[in-house]
Amino acid sequence: MEQVTTVVIGAGHAGLAASRCLTDRSIDHVILERGEVANSWRRERWDSLRLLTPNWQSRLPHYRYEGTDPDGYMTMGEVIDFISRYSVVSNSPVRTHTTVTSVRRTAVGYHVATSNGDLSCRTVVLASGACNAPSVPPLRAAV
Incomplete structure (x- = not known):
């Protein structure tokens, strides 16, 4: 099983920003994304x-808008481009098309099961978006 210090779940702006902060502190990590970078912006927003x-x-972190219209308002496509460029320039360790199927506490951290194999880590950053609902088995809620 692969081991890293931190697993970041979600490659939107929050997950990528967390990744940059981890990189700045030399903390090894990966970002797991069920689709593509900025997936929610690509698939769950209106045109x-x-x-x-x-x-x-x-x-x-270490990135800002540098276009010709600072007083304008980005379109959905421009937001996708902004986040995607940030992923590239910050050299984010993103693993796309990797769905997290479970996160389980262990004696030394967490076991993260994915569609592309399992990982062991000390910490998990949940950056999967404000509208994502966790799937908690009923038995777990009663404990």
């Missing part, structure tokens, strides 16, 4: 979506 904040406020 006419625009951000509510001006472009100049779009920032991630």
Whole structure:
């Protein structure tokens, strides 16, 4: 079983930002993403979506908007491009098309089961999005 210090679940802006902070601290990690980078933006948003904040406020660790319209508002496609570029320039260790099927506490950390094999880690960062609901077996909730 592969071992890393930290597993980040989700390759959107939050997961990629967490990854950059881990990299800055030389903490080995991987990012697991069920689809592609910025998957929720690609698959779960409407075409006419625009951000509510001006472009100049779009920032991630060591990365910011550098376009020609700082007072404009990014479209959905521009947000996808922004997040995707950040993944590339920050050299994020993303594993796309890897669905996490379970996360289980162990004596030394966590066991993360995925569609592409299992991992063992000390810590897990959940960055899977605000609208994702956990799947908790009924027996676990009663304990």
